[in-house]
Amino acid sequence: MSNVECPIAGKVLKINIEIGQPVGEDDELFIVEAMKMENQVYGDEGTVKEIKVKIGDRVQEGDVLAIIE
Amino acid sequence: MEVLKMIQAMGRGTGFAHFTPAHIIMLALGILFLWFGIVKKYEPFLLVPLGIGCILVNIPGTGLMAPGGLLGYNYQGIALVIYPPLIFLGVGAMTDFGPLIANPSTIILGAAAHLGIFIALIGAKLMGFSLAEASAIGIIGGADGPMAIYVATKLAPHLLGPIAVAAYSYMALLPLIQPPIMKALVPLEERKIAMEKLRPVTKREKIIFPVMMIFIVLVLLPPIAPLISCLMLGNLIRECGVMDRVSNTIGGVFLDIITVFIAVAIGSTMSAENFVNLQTLKIVALGLIAFCAGSASGVLWARLMCKMSGGKINPLIGSAGIAAVPMAARVSHNVGIQYNKRNYLIMHAMGPNLAGVLGTAVAGGIMLTLLGVF
Numbered sequence: 001m002s003n004v005e006c007p008i009a010g011k012v013l014k015i016n017i018e019i020g021q022p023v024g025e026d027d028e029l030f031i032v033e034a035m036k037m038e039n040q041v042y043g044d045e046g047t048v049k050e051i052k053v054k055i056g057d058r059v060q061e062g063d064v065l066a067i068i069e
Numbered sequence: 070m071e072v073l074k075m076i077q078a079m080g081r082g083t084g085f086a087h088f089t090p091a092h093i094i095m096l097a098l099g100i101l102f103l104w105f106g107i108v109k110k111y112e113p114f115l116l117v118p119l120g121i122g123c124i125l126v127n128i129p130g131t132g133l134m135a136p137g138g139l140l141g142y143n144y145q146g147i148a149l150v151i152y153p154p155l156i157f158l159g160v161g162a163m164t165d166f167g168p169l170i171a172n173p174s175t176i177i178l179g180a181a182a183h184l185g186i187f188i189a190l191i192g193a194k195l196m197g198f199s200l201a202e203a204s205a206i207g208i209i210g211g212a213d214g215p216m217a218i219y220v221a222t223k224l225a226p227h228l229l230g231p232i233a234v235a236a237y238s239y240m241a242l243l244p245l246i247q248p249p250i251m252k253a254l255v256p257l258e259e260r261k262i263a264m265e266k267l268r269p270v271t272k273r274e275k276i277i278f279p280v281m282m283i284f285i286v287l288v289l290l291p292p293i294a295p296l297i298s299c300l301m302l303g304n305l306i307r308e309c310g311v312m313d314r315v316s317n318t319i320g321g322v323f324l325d326i327i328t329v330f331i332a333v334a335i336g337s338t339m340s341a342e343n344f345v346n347l348q349t350l351k352i353v354a355l356g357l358i359a360f361c362a363g364s365a366s367g368v369l370w371a372r373l374m375c376k377m378s379g380g381k382i383n384p385l386i387g388s389a390g391i392a393a394v395p396m397a398a399r400v401s402h403n404v405g406i407q408y409n410k411r412n413y414l415i416m417h418a419m420g421p422n423l424a425g426v427l428g429t430a431v432a433g434g435i436m437l438t439l440l441g442v443f
Binding site for chain 1: 165266395399402410411413415416
């Protein structure tokens, strides 16, 4: 089980995954907007177990965005 | 017969009779700016209004730029030093100085990148400009639009047009200018360095910082009081936590609007008469040299700091010492991510970037003080 951590303080712009979806290391899971840039968030390989945020949420560096197992 | 005379009179009233080749060149330049902004998506908030201003002022016979004309009034925002402090107000409200507070050693990188200012100054003097003119041209290398406009207005108002255009154009084109320099000077392995998370900065520190900076900078360098006061006021509004509604607007929509006005004003200085001459070319060349020298210097110092810190600093953040906030930091981040997909350099690059803003302000303040003008 691993957490997908937010790498930068900003706002959740896009959620590209659904619960139960298998994902790879190179898949773009979220887009977080910060400093007028769209930042891609990646995670480990596995299946999406939980998504902890919704579009528009303000997030901090280190916040858990999703859990993968 | 009357109808013919009417048509002739209308024809003379149109602009077609007055176009010169210089106008056509400037119109093409305006369209080029639009293309860079709309198609290539480089800093559209700057380049689109800049292009429009340039096009508007190069269609003869409209009277837009004359005193009393639309652009004439808009330009007063620059001439009367109204827009630059307002832009700094917005930038301050948009900026999180945390990365600088957490890592004050990045001030060195903010200073290192300013070598570009002095190289441009020396180059300008060698090309025959006076000391005041050369200083104003040198500030282009700081990559801080409002600061460049402010210093140029005080030291060399007749050169404001080319200086401002050079500064803003190069700022917008940073993603084109910096990466080749960064890649040439930083070896592959060092580009991949992932930096440690910054220490958490407390709310109290973030509130004390702007207040402290106001005291320090205003006491030591009064000439730049208008700009730094606004920068720190905007920052305090953001950090105090009790003005969030206003803070979001000032750092967001307000800043965007004033940016449009100032960019149109700068574009409106690009009339063919002002612009198509050798002096402009010299300034444009010097500006490019300043940007490149500053980026290179910042990166090389960062490599030194990398070695001294045992490999903890990614040298790519050095070029962010160029004070174009947050463009230069974004460039560092985007180059870094090409080599290490999980490397989020943006917050680390903001340290030198913000230090660069203060560094440019200091450089400008020193020049204004030494030349006895403010």
